[in-house]
Amino acid sequence: MADKIILEVARYSPEQDTKPCFATYEVPVHKEWVVLDALNYIKDKVDGSLTYRWSCRMGICGSCGMMVNGEPKLTCATFLSSYAHNGNKIRVEPLRYFPVVRDLVTELSDFLVKLKKVKPWLIRKDTVPLSQGEFLQTPEQLDYYKQFSMCINCTLCYSACPVVGLDPKFVGPAAIALAQRYNLDSRDQGAVERIAVLAHPEGIWGCTFVGECTKVCPKHVDPAGAIQQYKLNAVLDWLTSFLMPRGHNSQDVKP
Amino acid sequence: MDVSSHDVLLVGGGGAGLRAAIAAAEVNPQLSIAVVSKVYPMRSHTVSAEGGAAGVIKEDDSLDEHAYDSISGGDWLCDQDAVETFVKEAPQELLQLERWGCPWSREPNGHIAVRAFGGMKKRRTWFAADKTGFHMLHTLFQTSLRFDPITRYDEWFVTKLLVDEGRVQGVVAIELMSGRIQAITAKAVILCTGGCGRIFPFTTNANIKNGDGMALAYRAGAPLKDMEFVQYHPTGLPFTGILITEAARSEGGYMLNKDGYRYLQDYNLGKPQPKPVLRSMELGPRDRLSQAFVSEDQKGRTIQTPYGSIVHLDLRHLGEKVINTKLPFVRELCMKYQNIDPVKELIPVRPVVHYMMGGVSTDIDGATPLAGLYAAGEVACVSINGANRLGSNSLPECLVFGARAGKAAALFAAQQKVPNGSVLAQATDERKRLESQFLFKTGGRERISTIREGMQTTVEKCAGIYRDGASLAEGADTLRQLQERFADINLDDHNRTFNTELEAALELGFMLDVAESIVQCALHRTESRGAHQRTDFPARDDKRFLAHSIVHRNPDGSSRVELLPVKITRWAPGERVYGELSQTNEPPQAVLTRKAG
Numbered sequence: 001m002a003d004k005i006i007l008e009v010a011r012y013s014p015e016q017d018t019k020p021c022f023a024t025y026e027v028p029v030h031k032e033w034v035v036l037d038a039l040n041y042i043k044d045k046v047d048g049s050l051t052y053r054w055s056c057r058m059g060i061c062g063s064c065g066m067m068v069n070g071e072p073k074l075t076c077a078t079f080l081s082s083y084a085h086n087g088n089k090i091r092v093e094p095l096r097y098f099p100v101v102r103d104l105v106t107e108l109s110d111f112l113v114k115l116k117k118v119k120p121w122l123i124r125k126d127t128v129p130l131s132q133g134e135f136l137q138t139p140e141q142l143d144y145y146k147q148f149s150m151c152i153n154c155t156l157c158y159s160a161c162p163v164v165g166l167d168p169k170f171v172g173p174a175a176i177a178l179a180q181r182y183n184l185d186s187r188d189q190g191a192v193e194r195i196a197v198l199a200h201p202e203g204i205w206g207c208t209f210v211g212e213c214t215k216v217c218p219k220h221v222d223p224a225g226a227i228q229q230y231k232l233n234a235v236l237d238w239l240t241s242f243l244m245p246r247g248h249n250s251q252d253v254k255p
Numbered sequence: 256m257d258v259s260s261h262d263v264l265l266v267g268g269g270g271a272g273l274r275a276a277i278a279a280a281e282v283n284p285q286l287s288i289a290v291v292s293k294v295y296p297m298r299s300h301t302v303s304a305e306g307g308a309a310g311v312i313k314e315d316d317s318l319d320e321h322a323y324d325s326i327s328g329g330d331w332l333c334d335q336d337a338v339e340t341f342v343k344e345a346p347q348e349l350l351q352l353e354r355w356g357c358p359w360s361r362e363p364n365g366h367i368a369v370r371a372f373g374g375m376k377k378r379r380t381w382f383a384a385d386k387t388g389f390h391m392l393h394t395l396f397q398t399s400l401r402f403d404p405i406t407r408y409d410e411w412f413v414t415k416l417l418v419d420e421g422r423v424q425g426v427v428a429i430e431l432m433s434g435r436i437q438a439i440t441a442k443a444v445i446l447c448t449g450g451c452g453r454i455f456p457f458t459t460n461a462n463i464k465n466g467d468g469m470a471l472a473y474r475a476g477a478p479l480k481d482m483e484f485v486q487y488h489p490t491g492l493p494f495t496g497i498l499i500t501e502a503a504r505s506e507g508g509y510m511l512n513k514d515g516y517r518y519l520q521d522y523n524l525g526k527p528q529p530k531p532v533l534r535s536m537e538l539g540p541r542d543r544l545s546q547a548f549v550s551e552d553q554k555g556r557t558i559q560t561p562y563g564s565i566v567h568l569d570l571r572h573l574g575e576k577v578i579n580t581k582l583p584f585v586r587e588l589c590m591k592y593q594n595i596d597p598v599k600e601l602i603p604v605r606p607v608v609h610y611m612m613g614g615v616s617t618d619i620d621g622a623t624p625l626a627g628l629y630a631a632g633e634v635a636c637v638s639i640n641g642a643n644r645l646g647s648n649s650l651p652e653c654l655v656f657g658a659r660a661g662k663a664a665a666l667f668a669a670q671q672k673v674p675n676g677s678v679l680a681q682a683t684d685e686r687k688r689l690e691s692q693f694l695f696k697t698g699g700r701e702r703i704s705t706i707r708e709g710m711q712t713t714v715e716k717c718a719g720i721y722r723d724g725a726s727l728a729e730g731a732d733t734l735r736q737l738q739e740r741f742a743d744i745n746l747d748d749h750n751r752t753f754n755t756e757l758e759a760a761l762e763l764g765f766m767l768d769v770a771e772s773i774v775q776c777a778l779h780r781t782e783s784r785g786a787h788q789r790t791d792f793p794a795r796d797d798k799r800f801l802a803h804s805i806v807h808r809n810p811d812g813s814s815r816v817e818l819l820p821v822k823i824t825r826w827a828p829g830e831r832v833y834g835e836l837s838q839t840n841e842p843p844q845a846v847l848t849r850k851a852g
Contacts, residue, residue: 015750032494044704048756049748053294055461058497058588060389061298077591101432102753108295112409120397122356134353136365142358149358149390153297178397185356 005029005080007038009050010093011103020100022091023047029084035075035092036064039104051103059218062154066104067093072156072216095159097168111155114171117197118179123190141186144255148181148226150219157213157223163206170206171198173213173223180226186254195234204230256683257437261289261406262668263661264426264441266413266468268296270304270388270653271632271660272447273395274348275621278661279668280402286665289439290399291408291428293463293758297396300449300461301653304388305500305584307380308650310345312367316377318342325648326826328374328540329612329641330785331801332481335824337619337637341648341655348654349381357394358383370581371505372647374540376533376837380647385500385584391650408439412758413467415685416444416475416628417678423475423627424674427685431758434751436689438682442668445629445660446472446615447653453762454770455608456711457563459491459498468634470765472615473772477625478807480636480819482769483776483787484612486644487720489544491607492593493562499585499604501646504537506581509569510544511601512556518566522547525834534837542643542786543833545606549720560603567601574598606720610649612640612786613776616805621660627667631660638803642785693760699745703756706744707763709737714770718777723791727778734771738812741767772814776804779816797828 004026012020025046027038036054043050054064057076064075069083069091083090098106128135157173158164164172179198183191198204207227214224263279265272268290279288290296311321321342326333353359353367360368360382372380383390399405410431417425417438425440448468452460473479489510490499504510507530512518517527517536524543525535532538548566551557557564570578570585575598578586582597589597614636621629621637632653639652717730741764748756782796783789802818809815 013750014752043756044702047747048703048759049750051748051753051755053755055294055298055463056300056303057462057495058303059591060386060584061294061300061302061461063294063298102750105753107432109409112295115397116400119401121401122354122398128354130347130350130354134350134359134367137361138365139361139363141365142361146358149393150386152302152389153295182356185358187356 003029004088005038005083006089007042008089008091009039009042009104012100013102029080031081033080035068035073035078035080035090038080039075039092051105053105060152062152065095065154065156065159067096067159072096072159074154074156074218077218095155097159097165098155108155110168111158111172114175115153115178117171118175119190119194119197120178120182122182122185122188123193124187125189135187137186141255144186145181145184148177148184148221151177151221152219154218156216156218160212160216162210162212163208167202167206169202171203173227176204176230177221177223177226180230184254195237198230199234204234256679256686257435258440258679259437260440260674262286262442263664264289264291264439264444265447266291266426266444266471267299267447267449267634268292268407269299269447269449269632270301270391270395270650271657272296272299272445273399274654274657275445275447275631275661275664276405277395277399277402278658279665280404282662282665283669284404286404286668288405289408289441290405291411291413291426291439293410293412293431295409296407297393299392300464301388301392301650303459303461303498304391304650305385305498306502306505307370307372307382307387307647308349308391309372309375309380309645309647310349310651311342311379312346312381313369313378316379320377321379323826324375325639325645326641327829327831328645329643330795330831331797331828332638332641332784332803332821334638334822335826336822338639339824340619341639341652344655345651348651348658352391352394352654355394355398358390360384370502371531371533371538372645373501373504373538374534374645375647380505382502385502385582388650412761413471414689414761416471417674417681418475418625419675419678419681421626423625424678427682429689429757431753434754436686438679440674440678442671442674443627443629443664445621445631445664446634447630447632447657448634450611450633451766451769452608454710454714454766454773456708456715457491457496458608459488459496460608465762465766466769467762467765468630469615470768472623472625472628472630473768473808475625475628476808477623477628478616478805479613479772480616480803480805481613481638481776482611482772482806483718483780483804484642484785485608485718485773486541486610486612486786487545487606488541488609489548489606490568490604492588493560493565493603493605495592496607497588497592498607498609499568499588499602500582503568503570503582503585505531506577507531507573508537510537511567511569512551513558513566514556518551518556519544519547522550523834535834539833540643540645545720546788548606558603563605565603565605568604569601570597571599571601610644612636612638612642612644619659620663621656622663627671629660629664631656642787693746693757694751694754695749696746699743701740701743701745703744703759703763706737706741707766710734710767710770713737714773718773721788721790722777723789724778724781727774731771731774731778734767734774738767772806775814775816776806780804801828
């Protein structure tokens, strides 16, 4: 392994620049270092104005997503050494399809609006006092939605999704997966409310099932799978609304 | 200057902050509640908590046993009225989180599952696999979205508390996105900013853990309590400091020295058994395990690496299935960050700074001695953790005291008048300070990272697992010099838009103040207790120090340490016993009779 690596980092300050450009930095390589360590090295030793988000450095807070050589990555989990074959050059850019605030920092407020839109909280029609203890949920019932509860909101899937690129109003992979996380939870009774939000062209029908979201997810949430399940249930609902106008609702598919 | 106004203002949106915000909104939906956080709330450091949350729920357990474990684990420095409140309300709070959708791990019959944890004599730790903090935080954040009275200020950095007429009346904050500096006034402010692990060079704490709330309170005139008690967690990955949860040991992991020997048996923690035994060996308390590591190291029985001495955590005998179902995050972290598979390989670990027992001094409602100011979670010291926190007590602490502080602040706010105009003059002064001393200053000669590294090595050297008077005094001098050099700081970044270098400089200022309070308290406490071990005063001294350290900041920036007696209700100070003896002896319950009235 070479002892130096070149980082080409996207720089942009709305106060100084009309458009983004790249700055090049030479950074020492240690075998334990990830891309984030290289950025921290630059900020600490070379240029304190380099701007990016990071926090936990253990792949759980979801702050440090960036494009690394064109792919959406958590930079705290992306080793410099894995790019040694690539002419020792790494290009770091802000996550694609988001407006850029500065350097590597993207604007997330629209994502937060989308998250809230799908009502990602447990909806119950009844109120049961705490004194009656926990709602029972078997390990099998837990497993049914668990995968979709693992999303860390890193937004890598939005940067991977061509539909997000074409239609910024698309609710997007993470938010739909989160809706499905609650729909599939045996304790929840809100699936009907959520389908009202999601069964339209900017919701689940926007997805063309490219599946890139699932490929880039660092937590194996499988948003693509969530969306396909959702579509199927929406179709079943539509059909049953003709057959059983006042009855069954297949959004409630929990075991 | 722009101003916005609310009734209750939270600084910090982690476990304690969000719980407090929801509690305030539920107590009084008419109130306007602001959550001001320097990160999006779901990025808060609660997200990294792994192992679990303690709360008595099973039939073989009792509130008194949870209280006794916590009090003895804290080496009798806990306030026992606070502990009694805590153990009573913890199960209710954990249950409330279940109602909000937290995916707690379950028994086959659908009931909540619990696991063993260090220093606990019963199994009482609720868990969501080994991502408990992550699930709790996301549940709280998602639930908070449905409360309309809660307004969020995401990515706003608080620089100062506004105090007038002896009462906290709001904050000054920078909106990172625009760089705008403004006042946000409020009738009550609750600090929920977490700990300050980043004062040390090697820590499990996220980059955002800079003691912000501790310094804000300290500078505003609220005292800090028990700052000398810093918890080292015995199992951090070398280099990164990533935490390998205590749950790895409660599921049956072994601690091995370089000879493959379960060395904890040499440190009065019991005899090795194949299966985990509660309050014994690997399930001893964190302070004792970290101290045992230092002794092993001194005996030459650790392994030397470029990132310091290590021992091994062995999970191989647990098998792939247990590891995958109970400890999936441990496996993920080891494989992704250490390039080893714990199913087949030993995990290299060393003690790592993890948690502050001390913090802003509060009562059991989260109120500080400064009117209108509350604190909850790691930033606060109630105190339920005493001289050493037990694993899995901190998550329920966030919930119990977050909720209590939220309610108390809501009631307080409803009785207050609108903040007065003079705080706006203070806010303008603060903006001028930020601009002239940092943002637009030129000609400084010091880099942030140089001073930060200086602080980190100094604090580790003098206030690590073992301390002594001479090195503490030297450390205090070095910190004073670093404070002077900090005044000569230089920023490369003079932009207003998302200026993370300005934020880092202000965080460093906070950390220097908090570091000084740690060293001063450690210097003052000439005894050894829990996580505070003085080689020059190796014994516990209940005669002089069955008391909290209360540290005030003097107007000239220096500090003053006083003592405040510990509140004892039912458990007289005794010896901490782990290993076989703790299995046979019943805990001395209710040895003191409760005073009438």
